[in-house]
Amino acid sequence: MRALKSVKQRYQPTPILTEMMEDFRLMTNDCIRIGLEFERTQDKKAGTLSMRKLSLLCYRQLKRYGRYSGYRLCAISKAAGILSARRKSIRRGFLTRSPYARKPVLSSCYGFRVEKGKLNIHIDSRAFESIPLNSHTLKILSDPEVSVRSFTLTKDSLSLCLSKEVKAIETKSATGIDRNLGNLTVGNTQQVAYYDMTSVVKFAENTRSVIRSFRRDDVRARQGIASKYGRRRGERVRQLLHHVSKDIVASAKANQQVIVFEEIRGIRNLYGKGNGQGSAYRSKMNSWPFGEIKRQIEYKAPWEGIPVITLSRSETKGTTMDCPRCGERLQVPVRGDAGHYRQLWCIRCRKWRDRDLVAVLNISRRGWVRFAHSMREEQGGAGEAVKGNAEHEGEPLILRVDASKPGRNSYPTKT
Numbered sequence: 355m356r357a358l359k360s361v362k363q364r365y366q367p368t369p370i371l372t373e374m375m376e377d378f379r380l381m382t383n384d385c386i387r388i389g390l391e392f393e394r395t396q397d398k399k400a401g402t403l404s405m406r407k408l409s410l411l412c413y414r415q416l417k418r419y420g421r422y423s424g425y426r427l428c429a430i431s432k433a434a435g436i437l438s439a440r441r442k443s444i445r446r447g448f449l450t451r452s453p454y455a456r457k458p459v460l461s462s463c464y465g466f467r468v469e470k471g472k473l474n475i476h477i478d479s480r481a482f483e484s485i486p487l488n489s490h491t492l493k494i495l496s497d498p499e500v501s502v503r504s505f506t507l508t509k510d511s512l513s514l515c516l517s518k519e520v521k522a523i524e525t526k527s528a529t530g531i532d533r534n535l536g537n538l539t540v541g542n543t544q545q546v547a548y549y550d551m552t553s554v555v556k557f558a559e560n561t562r563s564v565i566r567s568f569r570r571d572d573v574r575a576r577q578g579i580a581s582k583y584g585r586r587r588g589e590r591v592r593q594l595l596h597h598v599s600k601d602i603v604a605s606a607k608a609n610q611q612v613i614v615f616e617e618i619r620g621i622r623n624l625y626g627k628g629n630g631q632g633s634a635y636r637s638k639m640n641s642w643p644f645g646e647i648k649r650q651i652e653y654k655a656p657w658e659g660i661p662v663i664t665l666s667r668s669e670t671k672g673t674t675m676d677c678p679r680c681g682e683r684l685q686v687p688v689r690g691d692a693g694h695y696r697q698l699w700c701i702r703c704r705k706w707r708d709r710d711l712v713a714v715l716n717i718s719r720r721g722w723v724r725f726a727h728s729m730r731e732e733q734g735g736a737g738e739a740v741k742g743n744a745e746h747e748g749e750p751l752i753l754r755v756d757a758s759k760p761g762r763n764s765y766p767t768k769t
């Protein structure tokens with residue numbers, strides 16, 4: 355399978371690059387204008403504006419910029435994307451403004467080459483401009499399997515889209531990921547790791563209190579400071595999540611596991627305004643980046659050949675309430691069950707279990723059932739049942755990991 359990822363670095367644009375980015379922006383806007391004009395004048399029966407049609411309309415007109423021809427195609431393709439997103443919004447009934455590219459940017463899949471530690475890009479058909487690549491970028495590019503698909507320049511960053519042909523690993527079992535407010539629970543019946551995520555919530559609370567303490571009666575100054583602290587919070591959280599996602603992917607690779615997520619789309623709707631919750635509670639619940647950890651794992655895992663699946667809503671029904679061992683409906687603690695905070699009781703097994711543990715065991719088991727089933731179908735429906743995630747006698751080994759310095763094998767504690 356082909357895996358994609360991107361690498362980003364800072365750089366200092368030369369005057370000619372700044373000029374090119376501005377030209378690319380104008381070219382994109384020209385194409386958008388031509389496309390909109392076409393859609394307005396043609397009747398609906400003529401069909402939608404395809405990339406091909408847009409190229410025929412625009413290509414000649416873009417010649418006057420005198421830039422490398424590949425950039426014309428990329429500007430047209432960018433405009434086509436913007437126009438098709440607009441049509442989609444209109445179809446869904448959203449109000450849309452006329453689209454317009456505001457920031458200077460240059461993005462192209464043609465006319466560049468990486469040579470001697472530099473990215474050389476075309477200016478016109480003959481001249482090149484080179485941008486030095488930093489050691490981090492070069493280290494990633496040193497892998498002979500990696501090829502550069504395209505580059506994107508903005509006023510302060512350069513990003514390269516990379517691809518690599520990877521062989522899918524042979525999987526033996528599944529590991530589930532359950533995303534909670536204070537922790538991230540990862541594992542299956544063999545072993546479960548709790549990543550302590552309270553620091554993420556703490557970052558958010560600190561940021562909120564800092565912003566709140568700012569009293570100057572000037573909206574613009576307040577917004578400026580709020581966005582600065584918000585950005586800083588985002589960077590710190592992302593950094594922490596990168597440690598965790600790297601650790602999870604490494605562990606899945608070592609144990610030959612498929613990674614299973616559950617669909618939690620719509621979780622933000624639970625903590626919206628007007629749901630009868632306080633603003634402190636809502637900000638706490640909304641501060642945990644549920645999507646970001648998934649995004650990171652979803653690109654890191656394929657890069658290592660590890661499959662990732664997401665269980666749909668119907669497949670995850672009852673993951674939090676059914677006993678992972680016997681399937682019995684679990685019971686929440688009632689009065690008199692003191693000391694069983696966030697635990698659930700199974701009547702049949704006569705056992706208390708942590709609710710995050712219950713969820714992750716169910717997710718990993720259901721994920722494995724689905725994954726093994728799809729593998730069997732791919733291999734022509736051989737009748738043999740795929741082993742793995744088999745019922746494991748005894749309780750899983752529990753590891754507690756500090757998210758700010760993970761490395762789950764370094765301090766396992768059996769509880």
Ligand SMILES: [Zn+2]
Pocket residue numbers: 677678679680681682700701702703704
């Ligand atoms: Zn049970």
